[in-house]
Amino acid sequence: MHTNPYFFLIIFVGVALVFPLAPLALAWLWRHFFQPPKPGADKNATYECGVESLGDAQIQFRSQYYVYGIIFLIFDVEAIFLIPFAVAFTGLPVGAFVVILVFLLLLLEGLVWAWGKGGLDWAK
Amino acid sequence: MDESLQSELQKQGIWVTSMQDLYNWGRKNSIWPLQFGLACCAIEMIATAASRYDIARFGGEVFRPSPRQADLMIVAGTVTKKMAPQVVRLYNQMPDPKYVIAMGACAISGGPFKQGYNVLKGIDRYIPVDVYIPGCPPRPEALLHAFMELQRKIDGQKLTGGDQAAFLRAEQPSEYPVPAFGAHDLQPSKNDTVFHPPHIERV
Numbered sequence: 001m002h003t004n005p006y007f008f009l010i011i012f013v014g015v016a017l018v019f020p021l022a023p024l025a026l027a028w029l030w031r032h033f034f035q036p037p038k039p040g041a042d043k044n045a046t047y048e049c050g051v052e053s054l055g056d057a058q059i060q061f062r063s064q065y066y067v068y069g070i071i072f073l074i075f076d077v078e079a080i081f082l083i084p085f086a087v088a089f090t091g092l093p094v095g096a097f098v099v100i101l102v103f104l105l106l107l108l109e110g111l112v113w114a115w116g117k118g119g120l121d122w123a124k
Numbered sequence: 125m126d127e128s129l130q131s132e133l134q135k136q137g138i139w140v141t142s143m144q145d146l147y148n149w150g151r152k153n154s155i156w157p158l159q160f161g162l163a164c165c166a167i168e169m170i171a172t173a174a175s176r177y178d179i180a181r182f183g184g185e186v187f188r189p190s191p192r193q194a195d196l197m198i199v200a201g202t203v204t205k206k207m208a209p210q211v212v213r214l215y216n217q218m219p220d221p222k223y224v225i226a227m228g229a230c231a232i233s234g235g236p237f238k239q240g241y242n243v244l245k246g247i248d249r250y251i252p253v254d255v256y257i258p259g260c261p262p263r264p265e266a267l268l269h270a271f272m273e274l275q276r277k278i279d280g281q282k283l284t285g286g287d288q289a290a291f292l293r294a295e296q297p298s299e300y301p302v303p304a305f306g307a308h309d310l311q312p313s314k315n316d317t318v319f320h321p322p323h324i325e326r327v
Contacts, residue, residue: 043299049210
């Protein structure tokens with residue numbers, strides 16, 4: 001008998017539908033005939049750790065936070081350059097040593113400037 | 125079905141059962157406890173779940189971190205009055221059918237802290253408890269024994285009829301009132317629909 005070579009796909013689709021739908025249907029029948037649903041305020045609550053949720057999930061960070069972001073960047077970049085500097089320290093010529101000192105001085109100056117402007121005070 | 129007929133059929137290689145037996149058999153062998161411990165009893169509960177005592181032999185190894193997936197609440201340890209509303213709310217968030225094991229002296233009565241001001245004198249004041257385990261703390265064998273008692277209880281629950289299980293009846297509540305912090309004590313201090321202390325006659 002000649003059959004379409006893609007006939008098995010229809011069987012697959014049928015199994016894929018029955019496999020999840022049968023337990024759902026069984027659960028629905030069980031609910032209908034035996035176990036009445038009992039929803040409630042606690043059961044329908046979003047949070048499920050026993051603690052009541054309070055406040056709003058849609059909060060915003062204050063825009064003053066960008067100052068900390070920039071100052072963090074100073075230390076972050078500094079660390080990236082300091083580690084190879086420290087590794088190669090013994091083999092460095094005097095010129096390279098002076099260059100990294102200038103680099104550190106620039107960053108230090110930026111930090112002192114930010115500190116003086118009150119950038120390290122926590123924004124209220 | 126008649127017991128003798130069932131065994132007679134079984135000898136012929138025919139296995140018959142009822143929906144109630146099948147349902148209870150499945151439920152009692154897959155009791156998923158809620159994963160939370162309150163005090164030192166929780167250490168014994170952890171030991172029960174670990175390889176030496178191995179609660180997995182009874183189908184209870186799947187400790188669920190969410191009450192929505194749990195069948196059994198093991199109240200393992202001292203329930204302080206600060207914690208009691210959270211415990212009741214967790215119980216409320218569990219779907220039916222749900223069971224409670226009160227593990228240890230503190231959970232069943234307040235234990236050594238019974239005369240204190242800050243410990244709840246038994247979790248059965250707010251939620252219905254199925255199995256009580258005495259001990260301070262109870263050994264893992266005691267928890268396993270309680271687990272087997274609970275399995276026996278589940279096995280005996282009826283699907284239909286006048287004595288059908290409470291969780292199947294529509295009028296039976298699934299949630300119990302959560303106590304609130306009052307000026308001196310939890311308000312209310314106990315749930316009278318759940319808590320029935322024994323009346324002691326003193327002569």
